[in-house]
Amino acid sequence: MSRIAYFGPQGTFTEQAARALAAPGDELVPAVTIRAALAMVREGAADGACVPVENSVEGAITPTLDGLNEGSPLVAVAEWLLPVHFSILVRPGTTEVKTVASYPPALSQVRLWLEENLPDARQIATSSTAAAAVAVDAGEVDAAVCAPVAAEHYPLEVLATGVADLRDAQTRFLLFKQPGEVPAPTGADRTSIIASTPNRTGTLAELLTELAFRGINLTKLDARPTRNNFGEYHFFIDFEGHIAEPRIGDALAALRRRCSNVRFLGSHPRADGVAATVQPDAGNEDFDQAASWVEAVRKGDLA
């Protein structure tokens, strides 16, 4: 049995994702912030932490990116995708909504709906979607923009369901653990790194070219400020493939050479099962054959 921390409290989308990723019998433990969930793994208070990493409407969940770049390295071992449509929860009997609360990335995802349906309500930021439900229950705000499951945890009434500015919005979640065994490659994997480069002309282009030369398909690219020098960034790069593959290993070695630091964030199966794109002449067998050829030439075998 493992202890899995998640970005809580109870009733967040992240709890739903954590339930999907946990093994039967695992204990789920809410953490107040994404950072706190990751810290629980670093400190040994939990075996894993489930956190949101990317939303199809709002992009990267920046507290997750920042939390992964501080403290000791953690690696993602599993991924989950959830369709994101919200419920608006109020205290039973509410007739007027003067304030509406939620986690800022959630408020951004329902901006149009709020403009149309609650144009006069003041928007208030809470530390998570479920924290907004807690605030409504406590009488601090009138309405919460929540995950539908929050209605099962708090004694609130559903004012609206299926609320989303974009019908097909999805959020991707990752389960992070202490570095150790990497999950076996499946052919439909994703590898994530944080690349820190010297601040000179063309460094990002050079990194991307290393990946492009090897026919490796990027799935996400984000930059976060180093916070040391204005204008300097850490690059969060996700791409198809697994560190166990020769083509990916070759690319990672090249990136390591070019970067001042590379933090490996894991290779894990993709939740959507999309198989890696492999370009002609850039398959694993091509890399293996080329490496064997160099070995043979070194030994004088030119046949």
Ligand SMILES: O=C(O)C(=O)C[C@]1(C(=O)O)C=C[C@@H](O)C=C1
């Ligand atoms: O898990 C939750 O409910 C959250 O509060 C987080 C979060 C997010 O950070 O993106 C998760 C999914 C939705 O995209 C909105 C909010």
